Amino acid sequence: ASLGGIPVSTTHTITGAIVGVGATKRLSAVKWGVAGRIVWAWVLTIPLAATVRTETGSGAPIRERLEGRIPGILYGADKDPVAISVERADLRTALSTEHGENALLTLTAGDETVPVIVKDLQRHTVRRTVTHIDLQRVVAAQKITVDVPLYLVGTAKDVVAEGGMVERHLSYIKVKVRADSIPERIEADISGLSIGKSLQVKDLDLGDSIKVLTEGRKAVASADLTRAAVVAQNVTEGDDEAGDAEGADEASA
Numbered sequence: 001a002s003l004g005g006i007p008v009s010t011t012h013t014i015t016g017a018i019v020g021v022g023a024t025k026r027l028s029a030v031k032w033g034v035a036g037r038i039v040w041a042w043v044l045t046i047p048l049a050a051t052v053r054t055e056t057g058s059g060a061p062i063r064e065r066l067e068g069r070i071p072g073i074l075y076g077a078d079k080d081p082v083a084i085s086v087e088r089a090d091l092r093t094a095l096s097t098e099h100g101e102n103a104l105l106t107l108t109a110g111d112e113t114v115p116v117i118v119k120d121l122q123r124h125t126v127r128r129t130v131t132h133i134d135l136q137r138v139v140a141a142q143k144i145t146v147d148v149p150l151y152l153v154g155t156a157k158d159v160v161a162e163g164g165m166v167e168r169h170l171s172y173i174k175v176k177v178r179a180d181s182i183p184e185r186i187e188a189d190i191s192g193l194s195i196g197k198s199l200q201v202k203d204l205d206l207g208d209s210i211k212v213l214t215e216g217r218k219a220v221a222s223a224d225l226t227r228a229a230v231v232a233q234n235v236t237e238g239d240d241e242a243g244d245a246e247g248a249d250e251a252s253a
Helices: 059-066 088-094 157-161 227-252
Strands: 012-014 019-021 024-032 036-043 047-052 069-076 079-087 105-109 112-123 130-137 143-153 164-168 172-178 185-189 198-200 219-225
Touching: 047 069, 047 088, 059 069, 069 088, 079 088, 079 130, 088 130, 143 219, 157 164
Parallel strands: 047 105, 069 130, 143 185
Antiparallel strands: 012 024, 019 024, 024 036, 036 185, 047 079, 069 079, 105 112, 112 130, 143 172, 164 219, 198 219
16 A cells, blocks of 8 residues: 555554645645654645746845745756745745655746755844745655654653653654655653663654664663762662661670
């Protein structure tokens, strides 16, 4: 079976239905691995209109921004780069789906309509608003490199019982995947963690459709005692040692 051209095996559990998200439609599915799972939200179309820029000079991008547009560049697929601009509000809407900046967009610029991904967003150093965008032409089946958000799920009951805490070490996992199969997120199950142990990238079984590029020995999350738990443990051990000493003194008296 397949969804949007993406193979779906019996290990997948469909968790959603086709619903409207503005001009977008999606179908969500989940694939579980040993210690992690991939969550997809297949986007059938996210349209984005662009204007081909013909005005040159350093002042042109400034005027675009003052008019509520974001200057950018469209490149890739062995074609010449094209200077473009997009409405700020349209870009915000296009990147507001589950995929965020990893969304596969259908860009219309002049006579060209082509699938693209956001390759780079430049932001204002203070206001953090987008000031420039790089868009790359892609083919749906093309393998691309993206950073997929990483979420921790589950409860490490053994850690909680011992007064410990789980520390997160990674927020994203770098993967190579088909442009039309970019996961919404990757979830790492921490329920099996215990004090002094860690969950590493190599422990996440994400299947054959995704190639993980992040170093496998990097820790996703680790579990340790809190400072308060260490202090309490030391006090308890001190009391036990004092009790043993008193018992020994009484026995020798």
